[in-house]
Amino acid sequence: MASALRLFSFRDIQVRVHWTFLLLIGWIVFSVLSGGQGFREVLVGIVLVLVVFTCVVLHEFGHALTARHFGVNTRNITLYPIGGVASLERMPEEPKQEFLITLAGPLVNLAIVLLAGTVHLLLAGLRFVEDPFEGGPMLLTLSSFLIVVNAMLFLFNLIPAFPMDGGRILRSLLAMAMPRTRATRIAANIGRLFALGFMAYGLFNGQPFLVLIGVFVLLAASGEARLVSTQAALHGIPASRVMRTLFWRMDAGATVQQAVDELLAGGDKDLIVQDRGAYLGVLHESDLMKALQEGRAQARLSDLRPKAAPPVKPDADIGQVYLQLMQGKWNILPVLDGERLAGIVELENLSEFIQVREATGGAGS
Structure with missing residues (x-):
């Protein structure tokens, strides 16, 4: 089962809702009914929650469309119970660009x-209508609610709790005066x-969502700091x-059964498919297993539509390749020297390379 349901697309940016969002709806129903x-x-x-998350989607589109202005695409926007996440393909290393992309979200709420x-x-x-449950003129109630919600979103997102917006703004400002x-x-x-503060306040004041936000910030801050440090x-x-020159490759005309036989003999989990020596795409072992289950053992590998993992050049900066592997959907990337498939870079091998460098003080390999 997919973890997120697609809602719609705008400007080629897919908006999805994570299944855990249903927990929020259930919590609202339980809270209201248990209150008599x-x-x-x-x-x-429920309507008010949908209004809030409409504002969250607009906030995320502020990030996504500003990022597009700087040549950065957004894979999707996903809604979670604690907010939304715009999955940018990368965050620009230019501090001014990161500053503008990050600030665009809160500015949407201010608008x-x-x-x-x-x-x-x-x-x-x-x-002013303080309690939307009391009723009153619909437009008056809605405008009151929008003012309060978006003012809170604007202020909350400016808290410098990296990697929240305020923290990214802080990072971009600091990066103008020091190494990133x-x-x-x-x-x-x-x-x-801030994450520890969120968690402590949430625990002592019965605010479970604030605890969840604290956990998210704590994990995300540590993860991104580690990512940037390794990339540098x-x-x-x-x-x-770093590339491997010995790897699993087969011609597009080979059958699924032939590929499975080689898989069982031991080796990689990802198969590079070639068409008369030219790189065609990548198949994972799960693609082969699915074809077997469908009774397609004699189908050609090209019939499985190998996924075109983006190739990199031999002189590509491995720091950028590492970021691409960590933030993308690929386990391996082909290295093309002109039209020739020179090798592959995979996350597992790259992790081993990093360990060797750390063990030798940066001099290994």
């Missing part, structure tokens, strides 16, 4: 506050402190120095 309220209040609660505030003033002056690795380390340490350590090393 009825179906109307449940419906209002909604100003728009809703203008509508509110035109409708009711300074009158050091800026990331400082921002990540501050993020960890690998910077300047060409892919040709």
